Amino acid sequence: xxxxxxxxxxxxxxxxxxxxxxxxxxxxxxxxxxxxxxxxxxxxxxxxxxxxxxxxxxxxxxxxxxxxxxxxxxxxxxxxxxxxxxxxxxxxxxxxxxxxxxxxxxxxxxxxxxxxxxxxxxxxxxxxxxxxxxxxxxxxxxxxxxxxxxxxxxxxxxxxxxxxxxxxxxxxxxxxxxxxxxxxxxxxxxxxxxxxxxxxxxxxxxxxxxxxxxxxxxxxxxxxxxxxxxxxxxxxxxxxxxxxxxxxxxxxxxxxxxxxxxxxxxxxxxxxxxxxxxxxxxxxxxxxxxxxxxxxxxxxxxxxxxxxxxxxxxxxxxxxxxxxxxxxxxxxxxxxxxxxxxxxxxxxxxxxxxxxxxxxxxxxxxxxxxxxxxxxxxxxxxxxxxxxxxxxxxxxxxxxxxxxxxxxxxxxxxxxxxxxxxxxxxxxxxxxxxxxxxxxxxxxxxxxxxxxxxxxxxxxxxxxxxxxxx
Numbered sequence: 001x002x003x004x005x006x007x008x009x010x011x012x013x014x015x016x017x018x019x020x021x022x023x024x025x026x027x028x029x030x031x032x033x034x035x036x037x038x039x040x041x042x043x044x045x046x047x048x049x050x051x052x053x054x055x056x057x058x059x060x061x062x063x064x065x066x067x068x069x070x071x072x073x074x075x076x077x078x079x080x081x082x083x084x085x086x087x088x089x090x091x092x093x094x095x096x097x098x099x100x101x102x103x104x105x106x107x108x109x110x111x112x113x114x115x116x117x118x119x120x121x122x123x124x125x126x127x128x129x130x131x132x133x134x135x136x137x138x139x140x141x142x143x144x145x146x147x148x149x150x151x152x153x154x155x156x157x158x159x160x161x162x163x164x165x166x167x168x169x170x171x172x173x174x175x176x177x178x179x180x181x182x183x184x185x186x187x188x189x190x191x192x193x194x195x196x197x198x199x200x201x202x203x204x205x206x207x208x209x210x211x212x213x214x215x216x217x218x219x220x221x222x223x224x225x226x227x228x229x230x231x232x233x234x235x236x237x238x239x240x241x242x243x244x245x246x247x248x249x250x251x252x253x254x255x256x257x258x259x260x261x262x263x264x265x266x267x268x269x270x271x272x273x274x275x276x277x278x279x280x281x282x283x284x285x286x287x288x289x290x291x292x293x294x295x296x297x298x299x300x301x302x303x304x305x306x307x308x309x310x311x312x313x314x315x316x317x318x319x320x321x322x323x324x325x326x327x328x329x330x331x332x333x334x335x336x337x338x339x340x341x342x343x344x345x346x347x348x349x350x351x352x353x354x355x356x357x358x359x360x361x362x363x364x365x366x367x368x369x370x371x372x373x374x375x376x377x378x379x380x381x382x383x384x385x386x387x388x389x390x391x392x393x394x395x396x397x398x399x400x401x402x403x404x405x406x407x408x409x410x411x412x413x414x415x416x417x418x419x420x421x422x423x424x425x426x427x428x429x430x431x432x433x434x435x436x437x438x439x440x441x442x443x444x445x446x447x448x449x450x451x452x453x454x455x456x457x458x459x460x461x462x463x464x465x466x467x468x469x470x
Contacts, residue, residue, distance in 0.1 A: 063087065067406075068125045068160035069386050074114030077387040085125065088164045090138035095167055097152055102159050102404040103129030103183035104389055105216065106302065107345065111156070112390070118156065127159030128345070131173070131182040141167050149173045151182040155349045159386070161406060168354040171361045174369050181368070184216070184375035184401035189364045190357065191344050192220035195299045198360070199340050200275045207232040208275035209265065209291060211284065213251055214241040216401040217301070221277060222250045223373045234273065236261055238396055245399070262287050272296065289327070294336040301342045376400030384410035
Protein backbone atom coordinates (compact mmCIF):
# COMPACT_ATOMS: atom_id res chain seq x y z
CA UNK A 1 0.00 0.00 0.00
CA UNK A 2 1.11 3.45 -0.81
CA UNK A 3 2.00 5.66 2.02
CA UNK A 4 -0.42 8.45 2.74
CA UNK A 5 1.15 11.86 2.59
CA UNK A 6 0.45 13.85 5.65
CA UNK A 7 1.38 17.39 6.41
CA UNK A 8 3.96 16.15 8.84
CA UNK A 9 5.51 13.65 6.46
CA UNK A 10 8.92 14.52 4.96
CA UNK A 11 7.74 14.16 1.37
CA UNK A 12 4.92 16.62 1.96
CA UNK A 13 7.28 19.06 3.52
CA UNK A 14 9.60 18.78 0.49
CA UNK A 15 6.80 19.52 -1.95
CA UNK A 16 5.76 22.53 0.11
CA UNK A 17 9.28 23.90 -0.07
CA UNK A 18 9.38 23.39 -3.85
CA UNK A 19 5.99 25.09 -4.32
CA UNK A 20 7.03 27.92 -2.07
CA UNK A 21 10.18 28.45 -4.04
CA UNK A 22 8.30 28.36 -7.38
CA UNK A 23 5.30 30.53 -6.45
CA UNK A 24 5.90 34.33 -6.39
CA UNK A 25 5.54 36.26 -3.23
CA UNK A 26 2.92 39.00 -2.69
CA UNK A 27 5.50 41.77 -3.11
CA UNK A 28 6.69 40.20 -6.36
CA UNK A 29 3.09 40.01 -7.64
CA UNK A 30 2.47 43.66 -6.82
CA UNK A 31 5.76 44.66 -8.48
CA UNK A 32 4.74 42.77 -11.62
CA UNK A 33 1.38 44.49 -11.74
CA UNK A 34 3.07 47.88 -11.35
CA UNK A 35 5.43 47.07 -14.20
CA UNK A 36 2.51 46.05 -16.42
CA UNK A 37 0.64 49.27 -15.56
CA UNK A 38 3.71 51.35 -16.32
CA UNK A 39 4.17 49.56 -19.67
CA UNK A 40 0.54 50.26 -20.53
CA UNK A 41 1.01 53.93 -19.64
CA UNK A 42 4.12 54.11 -21.82
CA UNK A 43 2.23 52.53 -24.72
CA UNK A 44 -0.70 54.95 -24.24
CA UNK A 45 1.70 57.92 -24.13
CA UNK A 46 3.41 56.73 -27.28
CA UNK A 47 0.06 56.36 -29.01
CA UNK A 48 -1.04 59.81 -27.87
CA UNK A 49 2.27 61.28 -29.08
CA UNK A 50 1.69 59.62 -32.45
CA UNK A 51 -1.81 61.11 -32.58
CA UNK A 52 -0.42 64.55 -31.70
CA UNK A 53 2.26 64.16 -34.36
CA UNK A 54 -0.41 63.26 -36.90
CA UNK A 55 -2.49 66.28 -35.83
CA UNK A 56 0.55 68.53 -36.07
CA UNK A 57 1.37 67.17 -39.50
CA UNK A 58 -2.21 67.84 -40.59
CA UNK A 59 -2.05 71.37 -39.26
CA UNK A 60 1.27 72.10 -40.94
CA UNK A 61 0.13 70.55 -44.22
CA UNK A 62 -2.83 72.93 -44.47
CA UNK A 63 -1.66 76.11 -46.29
CA UNK A 64 -2.24 79.49 -44.70
CA UNK A 65 -4.71 81.77 -46.42
CA UNK A 66 -4.84 85.50 -47.17
CA UNK A 67 -7.33 88.05 -48.50
CA UNK A 68 -7.07 88.88 -52.18
CA UNK A 69 -9.14 90.66 -54.84
CA UNK A 70 -9.97 88.11 -57.52
CA UNK A 71 -11.38 88.70 -61.01
CA UNK A 72 -13.65 85.72 -61.72
CA UNK A 73 -14.48 86.71 -65.28
CA UNK A 74 -14.11 89.65 -67.63
CA UNK A 75 -16.95 92.15 -67.54
CA UNK A 76 -18.88 93.98 -64.84
CA UNK A 77 -17.89 94.87 -61.29
CA UNK A 78 -19.87 91.87 -60.03
CA UNK A 79 -16.96 89.71 -61.17
CA UNK A 80 -14.55 91.46 -58.77
CA UNK A 81 -14.69 89.97 -55.25
CA UNK A 82 -12.50 89.38 -52.20
CA UNK A 83 -11.60 85.72 -51.62
CA UNK A 84 -9.33 83.69 -49.36
CA UNK A 85 -6.31 82.45 -51.34
CA UNK A 86 -3.25 80.40 -50.30
CA UNK A 87 -0.24 82.45 -49.22
CA UNK A 88 2.49 82.50 -51.91
CA UNK A 89 6.17 81.74 -51.45
CA UNK A 90 8.96 83.52 -53.36
CA UNK A 91 10.69 81.74 -56.22
CA UNK A 92 14.13 82.40 -57.68
CA UNK A 93 14.92 86.16 -57.82
CA UNK A 94 11.61 87.06 -56.15
CA UNK A 95 10.67 88.75 -52.87
CA UNK A 96 7.58 88.24 -50.73
CA UNK A 97 5.94 91.52 -49.72
CA UNK A 98 3.46 92.01 -46.89
CA UNK A 99 1.20 94.60 -48.52
CA UNK A 100 0.00 97.68 -46.63
CA UNK A 101 -1.41 99.95 -49.38
CA UNK A 102 -2.49 99.26 -52.98
CA UNK A 103 -2.77 101.74 -55.84
CA UNK A 104 -5.76 101.81 -58.21
CA UNK A 105 -4.96 102.73 -61.82
CA UNK A 106 -7.04 103.05 -64.95
CA UNK A 107 -5.30 100.03 -66.44
CA UNK A 108 -6.95 97.94 -63.68
CA UNK A 109 -10.33 98.91 -65.12
CA UNK A 110 -9.15 97.82 -68.56
CA UNK A 111 -7.91 94.53 -67.11
CA UNK A 112 -11.37 93.93 -65.69
CA UNK A 113 -12.86 94.44 -69.16
CA UNK A 114 -10.41 92.02 -70.76
CA UNK A 115 -8.71 94.60 -72.98
CA UNK A 116 -5.15 93.80 -71.88
CA UNK A 117 -2.93 90.96 -73.06
CA UNK A 118 -2.75 89.29 -69.66
CA UNK A 119 -0.46 86.35 -68.83
CA UNK A 120 -3.40 84.24 -67.65
CA UNK A 121 -7.17 83.96 -67.93
CA UNK A 122 -9.62 84.52 -65.04
CA UNK A 123 -9.80 83.77 -62.23
CA UNK A 124 -6.67 85.58 -61.07
CA UNK A 125 -5.64 88.16 -58.45
CA UNK A 126 -5.78 91.74 -59.72
CA UNK A 127 -3.54 94.72 -58.97
CA UNK A 128 -0.46 96.33 -60.53
CA UNK A 129 0.81 98.58 -57.72
CA UNK A 130 1.39 97.98 -54.00
CA UNK A 131 3.58 99.12 -51.12
CA UNK A 132 4.63 97.24 -48.01
CA UNK A 133 7.42 95.41 -46.21
CA UNK A 134 9.55 92.52 -47.41
CA UNK A 135 8.75 89.40 -45.41
CA UNK A 136 10.87 86.82 -47.25
CA UNK A 137 13.42 86.72 -50.06
CA UNK A 138 14.00 84.00 -52.62
CA UNK A 139 17.27 82.55 -53.82
CA UNK A 140 19.41 84.89 -55.88
CA UNK A 141 18.00 88.13 -54.44
CA UNK A 142 20.87 90.51 -53.65
CA UNK A 143 19.42 94.01 -53.53
CA UNK A 144 16.86 93.53 -50.72
CA UNK A 145 16.60 92.04 -47.26
CA UNK A 146 13.78 91.11 -44.90
CA UNK A 147 12.23 94.23 -43.34
CA UNK A 148 12.92 96.62 -46.23
CA UNK A 149 10.13 99.12 -46.95
CA UNK A 150 9.37 98.91 -50.66
CA UNK A 151 6.91 99.69 -53.44
CA UNK A 152 6.31 97.24 -56.29
CA UNK A 153 4.85 97.32 -59.80
CA UNK A 154 3.88 93.68 -60.47
CA UNK A 155 2.31 92.59 -63.72
CA UNK A 156 -0.76 91.56 -61.69
CA UNK A 157 -1.72 89.92 -58.32
CA UNK A 158 -0.74 93.05 -56.33
CA UNK A 159 -4.11 93.46 -54.55
CA UNK A 160 -3.53 90.92 -51.79
CA UNK A 161 -2.16 90.73 -48.27
CA UNK A 162 0.95 88.98 -49.61
CA UNK A 163 2.47 89.11 -53.08
CA UNK A 164 5.59 87.70 -54.74
CA UNK A 165 7.31 90.09 -57.17
CA UNK A 166 10.54 89.86 -59.18
CA UNK A 167 13.17 92.07 -57.56
CA UNK A 168 13.50 94.01 -60.83
CA UNK A 169 10.00 95.41 -60.26
CA UNK A 170 10.60 96.39 -56.60
CA UNK A 171 11.96 99.74 -55.38
CA UNK A 172 13.14 100.84 -51.93
CA UNK A 173 11.31 103.75 -50.31
CA UNK A 174 12.92 106.91 -48.98
CA UNK A 175 13.04 107.00 -45.19
CA UNK A 176 10.18 109.44 -44.58
CA UNK A 177 7.86 108.31 -47.38
CA UNK A 178 4.62 106.72 -46.18
CA UNK A 179 3.11 103.67 -47.84
CA UNK A 180 0.16 105.77 -49.03
CA UNK A 181 2.45 108.30 -50.71
CA UNK A 182 4.46 105.47 -52.25
CA UNK A 183 1.37 103.89 -53.82
CA UNK A 184 0.17 107.31 -54.99
CA UNK A 185 3.51 108.37 -56.49
CA UNK A 186 5.25 105.43 -58.10
CA UNK A 187 3.26 104.45 -61.17
CA UNK A 188 1.59 107.81 -61.92
CA UNK A 189 4.67 109.97 -61.49
CA UNK A 190 6.99 107.54 -63.26
CA UNK A 191 4.67 107.57 -66.30
CA UNK A 192 4.45 111.38 -66.13
CA UNK A 193 8.22 111.76 -65.74
CA UNK A 194 9.05 109.55 -68.73
CA UNK A 195 6.52 111.10 -71.12
CA UNK A 196 7.49 114.65 -70.08
CA UNK A 197 11.27 114.50 -69.92
CA UNK A 198 12.36 111.41 -71.84
CA UNK A 199 9.84 111.49 -74.70
CA UNK A 200 8.58 115.10 -74.89
CA UNK A 201 11.93 116.70 -74.00
CA UNK A 202 10.20 119.44 -71.96
CA UNK A 203 12.29 122.60 -71.68
CA UNK A 204 11.61 126.13 -70.30
CA UNK A 205 9.07 128.20 -72.23
CA UNK A 206 7.25 125.24 -73.80
CA UNK A 207 3.46 124.73 -73.77
CA UNK A 208 1.57 121.48 -73.28
CA UNK A 209 -1.98 120.14 -73.24
CA UNK A 210 -2.84 117.19 -71.03
CA UNK A 211 -6.08 115.16 -71.05
CA UNK A 212 -7.69 113.92 -67.81
CA UNK A 213 -5.89 116.67 -65.91
CA UNK A 214 -7.75 115.79 -62.71
CA UNK A 215 -6.71 112.13 -62.67
CA UNK A 216 -3.67 110.54 -61.05
CA UNK A 217 -1.33 110.81 -64.03
CA UNK A 218 -2.78 114.21 -64.98
CA UNK A 219 -1.99 115.66 -61.57
CA UNK A 220 1.50 114.17 -61.73
CA UNK A 221 2.07 115.78 -65.16
CA UNK A 222 0.95 119.18 -63.88
CA UNK A 223 3.25 119.08 -60.83
CA UNK A 224 6.29 117.84 -62.77
CA UNK A 225 5.72 120.36 -65.58
CA UNK A 226 5.73 123.19 -63.04
CA UNK A 227 9.25 122.22 -61.97
CA UNK A 228 10.37 123.73 -65.32
CA UNK A 229 10.30 127.52 -65.76
CA UNK A 230 7.69 129.33 -67.86
CA UNK A 231 5.76 126.25 -68.96
CA UNK A 232 2.12 126.88 -69.93
CA UNK A 233 -0.25 124.02 -69.02
CA UNK A 234 -3.67 123.47 -70.64
CA UNK A 235 -5.73 120.91 -68.76
CA UNK A 236 -8.80 119.12 -70.17
CA UNK A 237 -11.19 117.55 -67.64
CA UNK A 238 -14.83 117.38 -66.56
CA UNK A 239 -16.52 120.66 -65.66
CA UNK A 240 -17.29 119.36 -62.16
CA UNK A 241 -13.55 119.31 -61.32
CA UNK A 242 -12.74 122.85 -62.43
CA UNK A 243 -13.54 124.62 -59.16
CA UNK A 244 -11.24 122.45 -57.04
CA UNK A 245 -8.44 122.47 -59.61
CA UNK A 246 -8.59 126.27 -59.87
CA UNK A 247 -8.04 126.56 -56.13
CA UNK A 248 -4.72 124.69 -56.46
CA UNK A 249 -3.52 127.19 -59.09
CA UNK A 250 -1.32 124.70 -60.96
CA UNK A 251 -3.12 124.59 -64.31
CA UNK A 252 -2.91 127.81 -66.34
CA UNK A 253 -5.95 127.13 -68.55
CA UNK A 254 -8.75 124.71 -67.65
CA UNK A 255 -10.77 123.35 -70.58
CA UNK A 256 -14.04 121.44 -70.43
CA UNK A 257 -14.09 117.90 -71.68
CA UNK A 258 -16.41 117.47 -74.66
CA UNK A 259 -16.27 121.14 -75.62
CA UNK A 260 -14.49 122.80 -78.54
CA UNK A 261 -11.32 123.21 -76.51
CA UNK A 262 -9.16 123.55 -79.63
CA UNK A 263 -10.62 126.98 -80.39
CA UNK A 264 -10.00 128.01 -76.77
CA UNK A 265 -6.35 127.02 -77.09
CA UNK A 266 -6.03 128.91 -80.39
CA UNK A 267 -7.25 132.08 -78.69
CA UNK A 268 -4.27 131.92 -76.34
CA UNK A 269 -1.71 130.34 -78.69
CA UNK A 270 -2.68 130.77 -82.35
CA UNK A 271 0.16 128.53 -83.54
CA UNK A 272 -0.84 125.71 -81.18
CA UNK A 273 1.07 123.88 -78.43
CA UNK A 274 4.43 122.15 -78.31
CA UNK A 275 3.32 118.97 -76.53
CA UNK A 276 0.05 116.99 -76.32
CA UNK A 277 -0.27 114.19 -73.75
CA UNK A 278 -3.26 112.04 -74.70
CA UNK A 279 -4.70 109.14 -72.71
CA UNK A 280 -8.09 109.16 -74.50
CA UNK A 281 -7.40 108.31 -78.18
CA UNK A 282 -10.33 108.06 -80.60
CA UNK A 283 -11.64 111.36 -81.96
CA UNK A 284 -9.42 113.27 -79.51
CA UNK A 285 -6.39 112.19 -81.52
CA UNK A 286 -7.43 114.19 -84.60
CA UNK A 287 -8.03 117.34 -82.52
CA UNK A 288 -4.73 116.94 -80.67
CA UNK A 289 -2.65 116.41 -83.80
CA UNK A 290 -4.12 119.54 -85.38
CA UNK A 291 -3.17 121.52 -82.25
CA UNK A 292 0.53 120.71 -82.57
CA UNK A 293 2.80 123.44 -83.86
CA UNK A 294 5.78 122.53 -86.11
CA UNK A 295 8.34 120.48 -84.13
CA UNK A 296 5.53 119.50 -81.77
CA UNK A 297 5.23 116.10 -80.10
CA UNK A 298 2.10 114.01 -79.60
CA UNK A 299 2.43 111.34 -76.87
CA UNK A 300 -0.23 108.61 -76.56
CA UNK A 301 -0.06 106.87 -73.16
CA UNK A 302 -3.61 105.46 -72.87
CA UNK A 303 -6.73 104.53 -74.83
CA UNK A 304 -9.66 105.24 -72.53
CA UNK A 305 -12.07 105.98 -75.39
CA UNK A 306 -11.25 102.72 -77.12
CA UNK A 307 -13.18 100.59 -74.61
CA UNK A 308 -16.27 102.16 -73.10
CA UNK A 309 -18.48 99.15 -72.31
CA UNK A 310 -18.28 96.46 -69.65
CA UNK A 311 -16.26 94.16 -71.90
CA UNK A 312 -14.04 94.35 -74.98
CA UNK A 313 -16.19 95.20 -77.97
CA UNK A 314 -15.32 94.81 -81.63
CA UNK A 315 -17.66 97.68 -82.53
CA UNK A 316 -16.00 100.17 -80.17
CA UNK A 317 -12.58 99.24 -81.53
CA UNK A 318 -13.82 99.57 -85.10
CA UNK A 319 -15.44 102.94 -84.34
CA UNK A 320 -12.24 104.33 -82.85
CA UNK A 321 -10.22 103.01 -85.78
CA UNK A 322 -12.63 104.71 -88.18
CA UNK A 323 -12.50 108.03 -86.28
CA UNK A 324 -8.72 108.25 -86.28
CA UNK A 325 -7.04 109.79 -89.30
CA UNK A 326 -4.40 107.58 -90.85
CA UNK A 327 -1.13 109.53 -90.91
CA UNK A 328 1.74 108.24 -92.98
CA UNK A 329 5.40 108.82 -92.18
CA UNK A 330 5.54 111.13 -95.21
CA UNK A 331 2.95 113.41 -93.61
CA UNK A 332 4.98 113.51 -90.40
CA UNK A 333 8.00 114.32 -92.53
CA UNK A 334 6.15 117.21 -94.22
CA UNK A 335 4.52 118.53 -91.02
CA UNK A 336 7.65 118.32 -88.85
CA UNK A 337 5.70 116.57 -86.10
CA UNK A 338 6.35 113.53 -83.92
CA UNK A 339 3.94 110.84 -82.73
CA UNK A 340 5.11 108.61 -79.87
CA UNK A 341 3.46 105.89 -77.79
CA UNK A 342 4.30 104.76 -74.25
CA UNK A 343 3.18 101.67 -72.31
CA UNK A 344 4.90 101.26 -68.92
CA UNK A 345 3.61 97.73 -68.37
CA UNK A 346 5.01 96.46 -71.67
CA UNK A 347 8.31 98.24 -71.08
CA UNK A 348 8.77 96.57 -67.68
CA UNK A 349 7.36 93.09 -68.10
CA UNK A 350 7.73 92.34 -71.81
CA UNK A 351 10.57 94.48 -73.17
CA UNK A 352 13.10 94.31 -70.33
CA UNK A 353 13.27 98.04 -69.61
CA UNK A 354 13.84 97.61 -65.87
CA UNK A 355 16.93 99.79 -65.63
CA UNK A 356 15.23 102.58 -67.59
CA UNK A 357 12.25 102.50 -65.22
CA UNK A 358 14.54 102.27 -62.18
CA UNK A 359 16.26 105.49 -63.23
CA UNK A 360 12.89 107.25 -63.54
CA UNK A 361 11.81 106.00 -60.09
CA UNK A 362 15.02 107.34 -58.55
CA UNK A 363 14.47 110.76 -60.14
CA UNK A 364 10.86 110.91 -58.97
CA UNK A 365 11.77 109.94 -55.39
CA UNK A 366 14.50 112.61 -55.38
CA UNK A 367 12.02 115.29 -56.51
CA UNK A 368 9.69 114.15 -53.71
CA UNK A 369 12.48 114.26 -51.11
CA UNK A 370 13.42 117.78 -52.25
CA UNK A 371 9.81 118.95 -51.89
CA UNK A 372 9.10 119.67 -55.57
CA UNK A 373 6.20 117.21 -55.84
CA UNK A 374 3.53 115.98 -53.48
CA UNK A 375 0.99 113.31 -54.44
CA UNK A 376 -2.67 114.19 -54.27
CA UNK A 377 -4.75 111.34 -52.83
CA UNK A 378 -8.41 111.53 -53.76
CA UNK A 379 -9.76 108.84 -51.41
CA UNK A 380 -8.78 105.74 -49.44
CA UNK A 381 -10.90 102.56 -49.43
CA UNK A 382 -10.93 99.23 -47.64
CA UNK A 383 -9.99 96.15 -49.65
CA UNK A 384 -13.58 94.89 -49.56
CA UNK A 385 -14.88 98.17 -51.05
CA UNK A 386 -12.73 97.97 -54.17
CA UNK A 387 -15.75 97.91 -56.51
CA UNK A 388 -16.93 101.28 -55.16
CA UNK A 389 -13.45 102.69 -55.75
CA UNK A 390 -13.36 101.32 -59.28
CA UNK A 391 -16.80 102.75 -60.01
CA UNK A 392 -15.66 106.21 -58.89
CA UNK A 393 -12.69 106.08 -61.25
CA UNK A 394 -14.87 104.75 -64.06
CA UNK A 395 -17.20 107.75 -63.63
CA UNK A 396 -14.21 110.16 -63.74
CA UNK A 397 -15.12 111.56 -60.30
CA UNK A 398 -11.69 111.30 -58.71
CA UNK A 399 -9.22 114.17 -58.44
CA UNK A 400 -5.87 112.52 -57.79
CA UNK A 401 -5.00 108.98 -56.74
CA UNK A 402 -7.35 106.33 -55.34
CA UNK A 403 -5.69 103.87 -52.91
CA UNK A 404 -6.74 100.77 -50.97
CA UNK A 405 -5.75 100.42 -47.32
CA UNK A 406 -5.67 96.80 -46.12
CA UNK A 407 -5.98 97.87 -42.46
CA UNK A 408 -9.33 99.63 -42.96
CA UNK A 409 -12.64 98.05 -41.96
CA UNK A 410 -15.05 97.75 -44.90
CA UNK A 411 -18.03 100.07 -45.14
CA UNK A 412 -21.35 98.25 -44.91
CA UNK A 413 -23.66 99.08 -47.79
CA UNK A 414 -27.19 100.07 -46.77
CA UNK A 415 -29.83 98.87 -49.19
CA UNK A 416 -31.73 101.82 -50.74
CA UNK A 417 -35.32 102.27 -49.57
CA UNK A 418 -37.93 101.90 -52.30
CA UNK A 419 -40.41 104.77 -51.98
CA UNK A 420 -43.11 102.77 -53.74
CA UNK A 421 -42.85 100.01 -51.14
CA UNK A 422 -43.06 102.56 -48.35
CA UNK A 423 -46.25 103.99 -49.83
CA UNK A 424 -47.71 100.50 -50.17
CA UNK A 425 -46.93 99.82 -46.50
CA UNK A 426 -48.57 103.09 -45.46
CA UNK A 427 -51.67 102.29 -47.52
CA UNK A 428 -51.79 98.80 -46.04
CA UNK A 429 -51.58 100.23 -42.51
CA UNK A 430 -54.37 102.70 -43.25
CA UNK A 431 -56.57 99.91 -44.64
CA UNK A 432 -55.95 97.85 -41.49
CA UNK A 433 -56.96 100.81 -39.31
CA UNK A 434 -60.14 101.33 -41.32
CA UNK A 435 -61.00 97.64 -41.05
CA UNK A 436 -60.38 97.71 -37.31
CA UNK A 437 -62.69 100.73 -36.99
CA UNK A 438 -65.50 99.22 -39.11
CA UNK A 439 -65.51 95.88 -37.26
CA UNK A 440 -66.88 97.25 -33.91
CA UNK A 441 -69.54 99.28 -35.77
CA UNK A 442 -70.75 96.14 -37.56
CA UNK A 443 -70.77 94.24 -34.24
CA UNK A 444 -72.89 96.99 -32.63
CA UNK A 445 -75.40 96.80 -35.49
CA UNK A 446 -75.59 93.04 -35.07
CA UNK A 447 -76.24 93.36 -31.32
CA UNK A 448 -78.99 95.95 -31.98
CA UNK A 449 -80.63 93.67 -34.55
CA UNK A 450 -80.64 90.64 -32.21
CA UNK A 451 -83.26 92.01 -29.63
CA UNK A 452 -85.53 93.06 -32.47
CA UNK A 453 -85.50 89.53 -33.79
CA UNK A 454 -86.30 88.23 -30.29
CA UNK A 455 -89.33 90.59 -30.06
CA UNK A 456 -90.63 89.42 -33.43
CA UNK A 457 -90.29 85.79 -32.36
CA UNK A 458 -92.29 86.49 -29.10
CA UNK A 459 -95.04 88.24 -31.06
CA UNK A 460 -95.37 85.34 -33.46
CA UNK A 461 -95.61 82.87 -30.52
CA UNK A 462 -98.44 84.92 -28.89
CA UNK A 463 -100.38 84.98 -32.17
CA UNK A 464 -100.15 81.21 -32.46
CA UNK A 465 -101.44 80.76 -28.87
CA UNK A 466 -104.46 83.08 -29.49
CA UNK A 467 -105.40 81.16 -32.63
CA UNK A 468 -105.27 77.88 -30.74
CA UNK A 469 -107.52 79.22 -27.91
CA UNK A 470 -110.07 80.55 -30.37
